[in-house]
Amino acid sequence: MKKPLIVLTILTVWCAESVVAQPRVGPLCGYTPPRSEFRDLKLSANYRYYNDQFTDNRDNVNSGSLRASFSRLLDAPTFGISQQANVKLDLTRDTFSYQADGAMNLRAYVAQTNFFGFVGAEAQGATMFVSPGLRVSAGLGYGRFKDVTALSKALKIQERLLGLKAISAPLPATVIFELADTIGRRVEFADLASLVQELEEIIEATGFVPQGQLGAVALLRIEEIVNETADEKLCGWELRVGLGYELLDSQGGPRDWLTLASFEYALAPAPRSQFKSSLRFSSSLSLLEEYVLIAQANYAFRISETIDAQASYNFVRTQLKARTPLDIQSLDLRLTFQVQANLNLAVQLEFTLASDFEEWTQGLTITANYDLF
Template sequence: MKANRMWMCFVVSLGLLAPATWGLSLCSYQSPETLLMDARTSFSYQYYDDANTPAIDVSTGRVDFSFSRLRDTAIYGSVVRLNGNVGLTNFLPSRWMGEGEASFRYYVSKELPLFGFGGIHGITTTGQTQLGLDIQSGFGFGRFKDVTPLAKAMVIHQNLRASNAISKPLSDDVVMKIGQTIGSLSVVNPVENIVVMIESLVETVIDGQLDARSLLMIEDVVMGSDPQRFCGFSAQAGLGYELLDPFGGPQGFLVALSADAAYAPDQNGQMQGHLGFSGPFDIANENTLTGTFSYEILITKSSSLDAGYTFQRVQTVNLAPTTSHGISCNVVFKVASIDVLVGLSYTRSTGDPGWSVGCSISASMDLL
């Protein structure tokens, strides 16, 4: 039963992807520069003290955190990433796993997404004698792009239809042109010019005029920070050299593999994922595997879902591997004038008797 509940939020969120398989694809938009940032944290704790037993029966918990920043242009890009978790026993840290990296990439051409990269990588776990630190370099393939302008164009189209400002849907070509117009927003091309250009594009198609309310809505969407949407992938492979061996051993060379992906099914949803694998040349007996996945979707104007999964597996020489998993699912919705948040979290690490389950419900409302 617990396993069924654990995966329920993922089944629901993936099912919401179905409507996005039709129509204009967000990932068809081309952007000159992309900046992707994401930060997450979650907390769960289990406490039980039976009066019939001499000591506290259960007192364990976990804190998960992650941060990522990815920038891509036609010529260069950069990645900063931090993932980790801290296990708690009797409200004190008892075990931990963490990994961080920063790298710079240079593309060989604007047309071909082939790049060389170099950077630094660090890892720490409970069983290590010290921080593991290494430098890496190699080659990769892939590129990310910011498709937020087209997502905003889709929101504008959706709002115009909902308010009956236009009697029929705009063609995909017109929506794409609106997105390209929003993408040209700059200091020399301010929002006032963008609104006028979008107004002209729409009015030419509908053979009519947009009212003042529609124009204000267009301006608000163009200037707003949401939705932010990204598409793309990258896969890279390289060699590294240890600056600090995590177990105090001799320094040596490393093999490093990683892959990243981002996909926006429509203007309301965003998926992101990362997978990393590294270790010395004897990689079968000593390695680290990490992964993260997140999915967020705006279900309606007043409700949203945010789900995520993280894991880390560390294999050391002559020792059993240690693993750590974290799953979170948060739903925000509005009931009348009340904002409600329901959150579920599941965590498990090597040595735990089972999954730790966390559930939170909160509500807020404006009285005046």
């Protein structure tokens, strides 16, 4: 267990230093967008097959892994929807294992407040469980999330234009927020070209464009940033408590009424950084005699213009009455190096530990991608 903790500690210090070093026009989480609708889907996979020279296949290799995470948020003044799911599949020496969990809830807010009532459902499964677990719930909560991707894109546009020398100085804060509000109203524009034209007019009206008009390269870069879909930013927190009913017990036990509590938190400390975490607890009415605890954290950030990093941790504990708790935890670390414009290198470390493991499993994957043309 020491190795993952040492790596995580080093990475945490490193990422903290990188965030402090990044220039910040203003806190992303202080921005309130015209509309909050957030979607994020991440996929990664690898597979290796090797057939050795021996007839007993002593050195054969048949292994691979798949990681998927999905989150969606819609927040309006009077209602909200949130969904999230995580899947981890592993194939090691022809042995298949999996770990998965997901949750969805619908919220109705008290007028002009952050208090809400909710109904929802949660599911979890793993190779070590007898069956998938499924529970439904209802209760009360407090908090809101907001999608600040539009402000993040406005800051990226400023950064890119400064790099191209298309503007003579950083844009005023009022202009940055005007760009963000315009990007946030994308659905109101007939097409992407109309939105880019509106952004061009806002920037040129500042008088910060040396040539009076933005060139074709600058407009192309603006269009690319506005059209990005893989770098959404989310801020906020939410606390929920309630009651639920177990439709399926993951250990094959009787279905019970449950007490539920959860806390979710998201922070975008910089335009190219995102931290998300969640803690979900469900227990029988006898509280700590039988319960399920799920904790997750993910931090993606840019160390420099050529290095991106991501760290994620997952922990699931299942406690049954008069039994030893069943724990499953995993730690994934990934570094991506943009060596040249057409060459990038990715290094991924994976660690997994379950209650019946003698030690952490350890995996190292190095991937190089080169575009010849």
